[in-house]
Amino acid sequence: MDAIVVLGHFCESHGPCVILCTQKCKKEPLQTPHSLTVPWCESCQSVELDLALVSKNEKCCYVTTRTPLQQDLAFLLKQAIVRSLSCEEESSKEGGTLYFGDNERGHIISHTFSLQDSLARGFHRKYSISMLMRDKIHLLNLWPTIIPPIKQIAYELQEKAAKINGAEQVQCSQRAVRQAQGSPGHQARSLPQLTGEPAIYAHLHMWFTWILSYERFIEKPPNVPNIPIQCSPNDLRNYLKEMEDYVFRVACYCVFTGMLLQCNDETVLTTFRQLVPTHFKIPQTGPPVKLIKENLWRIEWNGVLPNKLPTLQVEVEEALRNEKLTDETLKPHLISLILHWLNVAKSLSWTPNPDQNLFQALGINKHDLPLLAYWTSNCE
Numbered sequence: 063m064d065a066i067v068v069l070g071h072f073c074e075s076h077g078p079c080v081i082l083c084t085q086k087c088k089k090e091p092l093q094t095p096h097s098l099t100v101p102w103c104e105s106c107q108s109v110e111l112d113l114a115l116v117s118k119n120e121k122c123c124y125v126t127t128r129t130p131l132q133q134d135l136a137f138l139l140k141q142a143i144v145r146s147l148s149c150e151e152e153s154s155k156e157g158g159t160l161y162f163g164d165n166e167r168g169h170i171i172s173h174t175f176s177l178q179d180s181l182a183r184g185f186h187r188k189y190s191i192s193m194l195m196r197d198k199i200h201l202l203n204l205w206p207t208i209i210p211p212i213k214q215i216a217y218e219l220q221e222k223a224a225k226i227n228g229a230e231q232v233q234c235s236q237r238a239v240r241q242a243q244g245s246p247g248h249q250a251r252s253l254p255q256l257t258g259e260p261a262i263y264a265h266l267h268m269w270f271t272w273i274l275s276y277e278r279f280i281e282k283p284p285n286v287p288n289i290p291i292q293c294s295p296n297d298l299r300n301y302l303k304e305m306e307d308y309v310f311r312v313a314c315y316c317v318f319t320g321m322l323l324q325c326n327d328e329t330v331l332t333t334f335r336q337l338v339p340t341h342f343k344i345p346q347t348g349p350p351v352k353l354i355k356e357n358l359w360r361i362e363w364n365g366v367l368p369n370k371l372p373t374l375q376v377e378v379e380e381a382l383r384n385e386k387l388t389d390e391t392l393k394p395h396l397i398s399l400i401l402h403w404l405n406v407a408k409s410l411s412w413t414p415n416p417d418q419n420l421f422q423a424l425g426i427n428k429h430d431l432p433l434l435a436y437w438t439s440n441c442e
């Protein structure tokens with residue numbers, strides 16, 4: 063559910079009620095909202111029930127109606143307004159802004175305020191503008207963006223109502239009349255009457271649309287370092303299939319431990335070098351290990367593979383063989399494995415005298431040392 067902005071008020075006859083709501087829709091509504099089942103009076107009324115105010119752009123439209131377009135939302139909005147105007151009410155006289163809600167009934171930010179009305183009980187009427195959303199974090203992130211305009215809307219309505227009220231007092235002080243008579247004499251008045259603005263609901267529609275269309279901000283920490291790993295596992299998987307296990311393992315072992323690997327085909331080397339971070343120095347010295355393709359792949363090397371290969375190499379090979387991992391999922395998985403060992407190597411290179419405890423804490427075993435010797439030298 064996208065956000066909904068709703069105007070509610072406290073009717074002296076009917077209690078808290080929704081009088082207007084604006085929501086974002088993909089298309090213009092074909093049907094007018096359902097009928098209103100609750101009793102209402104002049105002050106509970108806003109746009110006609112079968113009327114919708116619509117603003118469109120290329121992507122979507124914003125629809126303002128008396129009741130929400132979806133029946134189930136009517137109940138949620140009603141509850142939000144009840145809570146904003148009664149139980150959750152902010153006690154200060156100018157009204158106030160608060161958050162309430164839960165995952166079942168939705169999360170709400172609400173601003174409550176009152177408008178002067180000489181005919182109302184206590185000479186003012188209570189209103190609230192609320193935004194309802196399913197996602198709590200998203201809603202609370204919007205707080206600094208949506209509260210200032212909502213407060214501004216409330217302030218402008220208050221200014222208009224105060225002006226109308228002031229003019230009424232000059233003509234005839236209702237307060238004095240009523241205090242003299244001692245009779246309540248409440249009379250329901252609508253928002254256009256209170257503000258002297260016949261098109262007030264169209265204005266509210268524009269304001270609410272603006273709030274809903276406000277570009278959602280994205281939180282991005284500044285200066286995010288690039289991940290120094292580039293890996294397209296597709297080619298690696300192909301070599302794993304083409305080569306004998308031994309050949310593939312020796313090639314990987316060379317790259318992981320910083321031995322000089324040679325091959326006539328540079329793209330093969332590039333593919334294997336994806337297994338180490340991009341900024342690692344490619345070894346230029348030492349006895350070369352030759353990867354040769356004739357009919358089959360073969361390797362020329364005088365050394366022997368250790369009984370236990372480095373943990374990272376084992377993990378990478380397992381991942382490449384795991385057919386349940388698609389290329390799309392394999393890529394981030396390999397990157398995270400490599401990144402983990404890069405961090406291990408960094409931690410080691412920053413520690414002057416690493417001891418057994420640190421090795422244990424970092425999950426380093428004896429068979430990881432040939433790899434880490436090369437990796438830490440690239441981290442200093």
Ligand SMILES: [Zn+2]
Binds near residue numbers: 106
């Ligand atoms: Zn009413």
